[in-house]
Amino acid sequence: MILRHHAQRVRRLLLFVSLFYLTVYIPFVFAIYFPQWHRLNCRRNVRCDCIGEKVSSVGIRELNAFFLHRGELEFYRWTDKEKQHLIDVREIADRFFVAAVFAAAGVILLFDRKRIAVYIWINIAIILSFLAVLPFFAYFWRHVFHPLLFENRMWLNTRHDFSFYLMPRAYFKATTVFLIAASCIINFCIWLCIRLDLRKRQSEKAE
Numbered sequence: 001m002i003l004r005h006h007a008q009r010v011r012r013l014l015l016f017v018s019l020f021y022l023t024v025y026i027p028f029v030f031a032i033y034f035p036q037w038h039r040l041n042c043r044r045n046v047r048c049d050c051i052g053e054k055v056s057s058v059g060i061r062e063l064n065a066f067f068l069h070r071g072e073l074e075f076y077r078w079t080d081k082e083k084q085h086l087i088d089v090r091e092i093a094d095r096f097f098v099a100a101v102f103a104a105a106g107v108i109l110l111f112d113r114k115r116i117a118v119y120i121w122i123n124i125a126i127i128l129s130f131l132a133v134l135p136f137f138a139y140f141w142r143h144v145f146h147p148l149l150f151e152n153r154m155w156l157n158t159r160h161d162f163s164f165y166l167m168p169r170a171y172f173k174a175t176t177v178f179l180i181a182a183s184c185i186i187n188f189c190i191w192l193c194i195r196l197d198l199r200k201r202q203s204e205k206a207e
Helices: 003-035 035-046 048-049 053-067 081-109 113-149 164-165 169-207
Strands: none
Touching: 003 035, 003 053, 003 081, 003 169, 035 053, 035 169, 048 053, 048 081, 048 164, 053 081, 081 164, 081 169, 113 169
């Protein structure tokens, strides 16, 4: 009986973690693997104007192909330091993908409509709490986020680096806001689908 109780708690925890991870990972896929997000931000980015649309387009195209393992960073504007850092970033993104596969399997195998409906609001509350980093994003980005993920300091950009113009800190701040907003919308849409399905089931039983 005790073992069954602990097993249920583990299953619930795995379902919660898997659902949370997936709803954050889905918008991450769009931000990192599709060029549209980079292009949209480049139109809003003053630094992109400094290098011109043609040069920025080449960089964005190469960057997305690089993360998809469909090409390398061959454009002359990339520095060796940047290339090494982006290799590290791609390795992290690859690990995120593997974790997403396990998370998707967890949601499918442990699916519980009622519990997911509750977990969704917990997810939204946690995700919205990330907005707290925005007022001191520069400090968070420089002294918390990067030291936590990287053992080297190759992520530090200068005006000689291509990513200084293509992906300034404002780009990452906008990406953070996008991930938070998109994740909350995804969670809400899942909750709405569950509610509509529940109502449909109830109406069918009533008939």
